[in-house]
Amino acid sequence: VTINRADYTAPAYWIDTVDLCFDLDPAKTRVLNKMKLRRNTDLPVQALKLDGEELNLARVLVNGQGTSFKMEGKQLVLDNLPDEFELEIFTTTCPAKNTKLMGLYVSNDSFFTQCEAEGFRRITYFLDRPDVMAMYTVTLRADSTKYPVLLSNGNLVDSGKLEDGRHFAKWVDPHKKPSYLFALVAGQLVSREQRITSRAGKEHTLQVYVRPGDLDKTEHAMTSLMHSVAWDEARFGLPLDLERFMIVATSDFNMGAMENKGLNIFNTKYVLANQATATDVDFSNIESVVGHEYFHNWTGNRVTCRDWFQLSLKEGLTVFRDQEFSQDLCGEASARAVKRIEDVRVLRTAQFPEDAGPMSHPVRPDSYVEISNFYTVTIYEKGAEVVRMMQTLVGRDGFAKGMTLYFERHDGHAVTCDDFAQAIADANPQSELARLLPQFKRWYSQAGTPRVSAQGVYDAAAGTYTLTLGQNCAPTTGQGVKEPFVIPVGLGLLGADGKDLPLQLSGEPEARSTNGTRTVVLTQASETFTFTGIVAEPVPSILRGFTAPVVLEFDYTDAQLLHLLAHDSDPFNRWEAGQRLAVNRALSAIKSIAGSASDTGAAALDDAYIEAMRQVLRHPALDAAFKELVLTLPSETYLAEQLDTVDPQRIHAVREAMRQQLATRLHADWETVYAANHDTGAYTPDAVSSGRRALAGMALTHLCLAAVASGDPVWPGKTLQRFKDAGNMTDRFNALAALVSSGHSLAAQALQSFHAMFKDEALVIDKWFSLQVSAPDRGGNILPAVKQLMKHSDFSLRNPNRARSVISTYCQGNPAGFHRADAAGYVFWSERVIELDAINPQVAARLARALDRWSKLAEPYRSAAREAISRVAAKADLSKDTLEVVTRALAG
Numbered sequence: 079v080t081i082n083r084a085d086y087t088a089p090a091y092w093i094d095t096v097d098l099c100f101d102l103d104p105a106k107t108r109v110l111n112k113m114k115l116r117r118n119t120d121l122p123v124q125a126l127k128l129d130g131e132e133l134n135l136a137r138v139l140v141n142g143q144g145t146s147f148k149m150e151g152k153q154l155v156l157d158n159l160p161d162e163f164e165l166e167i168f169t170t171t172c173p174a175k176n177t178k179l180m181g182l183y184v185s186n187d188s189f190f191t192q193c194e195a196e197g198f199r200r201i202t203y204f205l206d207r208p209d210v211m212a213m214y215t216v217t218l219r220a221d222s223t224k225y226p227v228l229l230s231n232g233n234l235v236d237s238g239k240l241e242d243g244r245h246f247a248k249w250v251d252p253h254k255k256p257s258y259l260f261a262l263v264a265g266q267l268v269s270r271e272q273r274i275t276s277r278a279g280k281e282h283t284l285q286v287y288v289r290p291g292d293l294d295k296t297e298h299a300m301t302s303l304m305h306s307v308a309w310d311e312a313r314f315g316l317p318l319d320l321e322r323f324m325i326v327a328t329s330d331f332n333m334g335a336m337e338n339k340g341l342n343i344f345n346t347k348y349v350l351a352n353q354a355t356a357t358d359v360d361f362s363n364i365e366s367v368v369g370h371e372y373f374h375n376w377t378g379n380r381v382t383c384r385d386w387f388q389l390s391l392k393e394g395l396t397v398f399r400d401q402e403f404s405q406d407l408c409g410e411a412s413a414r415a416v417k418r419i420e421d422v423r424v425l426r427t428a429q430f431p432e433d434a435g436p437m438s439h440p441v442r443p444d445s446y447v448e449i450s451n452f453y454t455v456t457i458y459e460k461g462a463e464v465v466r467m468m469q470t471l472v473g474r475d476g477f478a479k480g481m482t483l484y485f486e487r488h489d490g491h492a493v494t495c496d497d498f499a500q501a502i503a504d505a506n507p508q509s510e511l512a513r514l515l516p517q518f519k520r521w522y523s524q525a526g527t528p529r530v531s532a533q534g535v536y537d538a539a540a541g542t543y544t545l546t547l548g549q550n551c552a553p554t555t556g557q558g559v560k561e562p563f564v565i566p567v568g569l570g571l572l573g574a575d576g577k578d579l580p581l582q583l584s585g586e587p588e589a590r591s592t593n594g595t596r597t598v599v600l601t602q603a604s605e606t607f608t609f610t611g612i613v614a615e616p617v618p619s620i621l622r623g624f625t626a627p628v629v630l631e632f633d634y635t636d637a638q639l640l641h642l643l644a645h646d647s648d649p650f651n652r653w654e655a656g657q658r659l660a661v662n663r664a665l666s667a668i669k670s671i672a673g674s675a676s677d678t679g680a681a682a683l684d685d686a687y688i689e690a691m692r693q694v695l696r697h698p699a700l701d702a703a704f705k706e707l708v709l710t711l712p713s714e715t716y717l718a719e720q721l722d723t724v725d726p727q728r729i730h731a732v733r734e735a736m737r738q739q740l741a742t743r744l745h746a747d748w749e750t751v752y753a754a755n756h757d758t759g760a761y762t763p764d765a766v767s768s769g770r771r772a773l774a775g776m777a778l779t780h781l782c783l784a785a786v787a788s789g790d791p792v793w794p795g796k797t798l799q800r801f802k803d804a805g806n807m808t809d810r811f812n813a814l815a816a817l818v819s820s821g822h823s824l825a826a827q828a829l830q831s832f833h834a835m836f837k838d839e840a841l842v843i844d845k846w847f848s849l850q851v852s853a854p855d856r857g858g859n860i861l862p863a864v865k866q867l868m869k870h871s872d873f874s875l876r877n878p879n880r881a882r883s884v885i886s887t888y889c890q891g892n893p894a895g896f897h898r899a900d901a902a903g904y905v906f907w908s909e910r911v912i913e914l915d916a917i918n919p920q921v922a923a924r925l926a927r928a929l930d931r932w933s934k935l936a937e938p939y940r941s942a943a944r945e946a947i948s949r950v951a952a953k954a955d956l957s958k959d960t961l962e963v964v965t966r967a968l969a970g
């Protein structure tokens with residue numbers, strides 16, 4: 079059944095209060111739900127239809143009296159109701175058998191819930207939609223020994239002993255909320271606690287709950303939470319509105335984390351960290367996910383979504399906020415730029431392909447079969463870019479004013495993306511956003527990545543540089559014709575000395591001239607911008623800071639790109655110039671190999687490129703983190719997107735040959751870089767020392783690659799020693815990864831000792847699995863390794879993190895290992911999707927997306943991939959999650 083945005087109607091009833099009482103038991107949990115309901119008098123009188131799923135219904139009372147009801151599919155339907163009434167529903171469920179991890183489930187003998195988007199209906203019958211907001215009172219009863227900690231949203235108002243070794247806790251949430259923000263947790267947990275005083279002088283208690291034994295991994299999450307509270311107050315004037323704010327970690331979780339009101343539930347991956355078990359990347363992910371969930375307290379919880387088509391209202395905005403938070407915590411401009419480049423890299427390698435494939439959808443979708451399938455990089459990351467463009471168009475202060483107006487208007491309500499954009503525009507009536515609002519909102523309605531083409535003409539006689547910008551967006555599924563977007567384009571012009579020229583647009587008063595970057599706004603299919611007072615031909619730096627989620631096409635010469643790489647004052651475009659140089663070389667090598675995959679275009683990288691990279695590595699002023707980004711070749715996935723027909727083996731062969739060239743030709747520089755960066759002193763996960771560790775790790779990988787080619791034992795030996803001696807997980811893991819990714823024979827021994835060292839650390843064992851299945855494929859060795867690892871006693875299909883660490887990492891993170899000419903990778907994929915679908919449809923449906931881009935593949939991959947998808951689609955009783963993904967794949 080397809081749900082359409084256009085069919086939205088307000089609910090026929092409102093639920094004002096909910097009083098829930100749980101008797102928690104893994105095999106049979108009893109749920110007593112007493113609600114006060116009221117007819118929505120804006121609508122004609124109609125039946126009350128409550129959502130429910132996998133519930134055993136025992137009793138329904140209206141105003142204390144038995145009543146007649148009927149079932150329509152999964153819905154409980156009540157007729158002839160008074161305008162206001164009390165409804166009491168008694169049901170039972172079996173949390174122990176809940177492998178979908180939606181609703182109430184058991185993980186490591188504790189109870190957890192996940193209700194977004196439609197999990198509350200697996201707990202009790204309800205109007206399970208975000209525009210029904212109610213006040214909740216929750217009583218939890220359970221065995222006091224097995225479940226000493228009983229948590230729910232809001233404030234603890236009562237607790238005590240019951241008979242038979244049981245106890246209870248009663249929680250009242252002072253804020254009304256939609257059902258998807260409900261949560262409970264019960265189990266043997268311990269917590270780190272922190273008292274804080276807000277700017278406004280209010281006291282709050284922050285808590286991070288984990289399993290006993292994990293307390294020494296909670297400091298960073300707590301610090302991140304404290305930073306989040308302070309940041310939201312400082313940047314947006316948004317305070318914490320609860321006396322108590324809790325984070326709880328669970329090792330069985332479908333996604334990253336969940337912003338339940340006052341009781342955030344997290345995947346352990348985004349909470350637990352100490353220097354011995356977590357890498358710099360883990361530390362930084364924890365900071366941004368803790369921030370993300372905390373920021374939802376305003377953008378999502380206080381103001382929520384009217385319906386799930388508006389998901390980006392909260393997700394796009396909250397990703398934007400967590401990106402800004404992480405940047406602001408960096409301090410230094412250069413570290414902010416590194417974070418921006420990382421975010422754009424995610425957008426371009428994950429969202430651009432999504433937007434060009436069968437699952438393409440607008441930031442505000444028009445229809446869905448299963449809403450879980452739309453927690454996507456488009457809703458999240460592209461949605462964040464749309465918010466970022468609004469900030470660019472109204473300015474940072476203007477955006478903060480817009481946020482204030484948004485909360486003035488909509489606090490406590492369930493609203494739409496239109497409401498948000500309107501508030502930002504109305505707070506800035508003189509802005510480009512206000513002037514262009516209806517057209518700007520095409521970013522919400524039109525799917526696809528626009529391509530912006532640029533041509534520059536220098537007129538020496540007139541002293542002008544004329545830039546013509548054009549835009550075009552290819553059709554996407556169901557959207558044949560695209561209207562022009564509003565595209566802010568950050569621009570600079572570099573002189574021969576590499577410095578930015580003053581930018582004076584012709585016909586504009588001199589006062590508006592700016593030095594450095596200025597932003598022009600492209601609104602037409604094609605527009606021309608003429609800059610005056612230009613005395614020599616400049617090199618244009620276009621789309622500085624990546625001001626819009628578009629593909630920029632400009633026919634740069636190598637000389638121009640080398641100039642930008644050496645001098646651009648905009649770090650994003652400086653990095654981008656290096657990427658373009660590498661992409662151009664990779665693509666021409668890929669196209670020139672005559673068929674055979676063994677001929678890898680050995681000389682893909684010319685002297686000019688190598689020398690430019692040498693200059694970057696030797697540069698005295700550039701940050702280590704930035705150097706690491708520049709020296710990282712574009713990923714195989716990114717390269718595939720630049721091609722019309724994709725041969726994954728050929729892409730892999732070329733990229734590996736390029737890596738090998740960087741390793742051998744820059745050997746002495748890698749040695750110098752390693753010597754200069756390998757010792758970062760006492761461990762802290764700050765941006766500067768993380769950058770140095772990343773660059774040192776990259777150097778080690780290249781030194782091992784060169785050693786494998788030359789047979790030199792010295793660097794592999796040193797790498798093994800570093801692996802053994804490392805004082806933190808980042809250095810240890812990087813050393814291990816250098817041995818594994820270079821294919822050195824010492825890798826096996828290091829992997830074995832790594833497993834022995836960390837056998838009780840589930841998150842580290844996940845890394846151990848995924849490192850092995852993401853290694854460069856050598857003669858088809860990865861798939862057999864994957865199958866072998868699935869037989870390991872630590873492997874489990876039921877734990878999402880573990881299943882993903884092997885299966886998703888292989889199918890979605892190792893293109894050459896997966897796309898095999900013998901189709902064995904696809905057969906494996908189809909079997910795992912079917913197997914997982916019976917256990918956990920959300921995890922299965924994510925994995926099902928591994929073949930989204932099948933139609934771009936060269937033969938024999940294309941036909942084999944299609945066949946594998948058809949095999950999955952033909953399976954009876956597929957979940958609607960997986961069915962929607964494979965159906966769209968076959969149709970697109």
Ligand code: ARG
Nearest residue numbers: 194195333335336337450453
């Ligand atoms: N709202 C959560 C977040 O982004 C994600 C929850 C997704 N849950 C799901 N079942 N798809 O912070």
Ligand code: ZN
Nearest residue numbers: 370374393396
């Ligand atoms: Zn979110």
